[in-house]
Amino acid sequence: MNAFANEREEIEKILQCGFRNNGRNKKDLILLAKYFIWELEYTKYKTAFELLNFCIKWDKKYNKVRDRKMLRDAINAANKAPIKENKIINITINEIKNLEKIKNFKYQKIAFAMLVMSKFGHNNPDSDYYCLSREKYMDKRIISFLDKKITKKQYEDCLTHLSNLEMIELPYRGVGHDNYIIIKYADNKSDNAIEINNYTDKLIVQYYLDYYGGEMIVCKKCEKLVLKETQKQYLCKECFKERTKEIKRNWWNKKH
Numbered sequence: 001m002n003a004f005a006n007e008r009e010e011i012e013k014i015l016q017c018g019f020r021n022n023g024r025n026k027k028d029l030i031l032l033a034k035y036f037i038w039e040l041e042y043t044k045y046k047t048a049f050e051l052l053n054f055c056i057k058w059d060k061k062y063n064k065v066r067d068r069k070m071l072r073d074a075i076n077a078a079n080k081a082p083i084k085e086n087k088i089i090n091i092t093i094n095e096i097k098n099l100e101k102i103k104n105f106k107y108q109k110i111a112f113a114m115l116v117m118s119k120f121g122h123n124n125p126d127s128d129y130y131c132l133s134r135e136k137y138m139d140k141r142i143i144s145f146l147d148k149k150i151t152k153k154q155y156e157d158c159l160t161h162l163s164n165l166e167m168i169e170l171p172y173r174g175v176g177h178d179n180y181i182i183i184k185y186a187d188n189k190s191d192n193a194i195e196i197n198n199y200t201d202k203l204i205v206q207y208y209l210d211y212y213g214g215e216m217i218v219c220k221k222c223e224k225l226v227l228k229e230t231q232k233q234y235l236c237k238e239c240f241k242e243r244t245k246e247i248k249r250n251w252w253n254k255k256h
Helices: 007-017 026-039 044-058 068-078 093-099 105-120 140-144 152-164 204-212 237-255
Strands: 089-092 130-132 180-183 192-196 216-218 225-227
Touching: 007 026, 026 044, 026 068, 044 068, 089 093, 089 105, 093 105, 093 192, 105 130, 105 140, 105 152, 105 180, 105 204, 105 216, 192 204
Parallel strands: none
Antiparallel strands: 089 192, 130 180, 216 225
């Protein structure tokens, strides 16, 4: 298992007892900023406001003018990476099968990242699995889990596609908890297929690729999931051979 700091436990101690080392320090400020940005979904402005109040409460030597750069640097650093936590997340065989119902591998990867996100924050076995959504811009945590950047339109198109498949329940405006997307394809009633033990950005989707042995495509004709071997590939080998024979037959018929 790849070990890394359990930042969530550190954050809880700071919130309860104040700064460590007898006063404000860069590490604690970054951890607090991560909590406000990634856990509570605060804007940078609101995060700065909360950090300022925390410093005033827990550090009598804090100076608003002299120390404002320290707060700004902490917020910028925290915005680059989510909270790290030692937690094993298992993706089951049934969940893999549900993902394979999506006949678009890029959408599968997005859905996989959403599933991991929902499982990371899931603590009540009787509650729904869900992940946060933002109306004005993409959820940066989910996007950071993907191997390549995707556009806002592609992300929104994926959500629409998953909704049409009834795999997710999109939020309704004006209703309580309207920032939550319910993940309906979560299913723990089968054996584990993938174990995720390093919850860091830019690694999550690699677990899904490793499960198959690399980047995959969904055949445009038979919809079989196959390993991608060329950049422009859109058919499996069998359908490609059949397509080649069809082209030759058409050519022969035209000639004769």
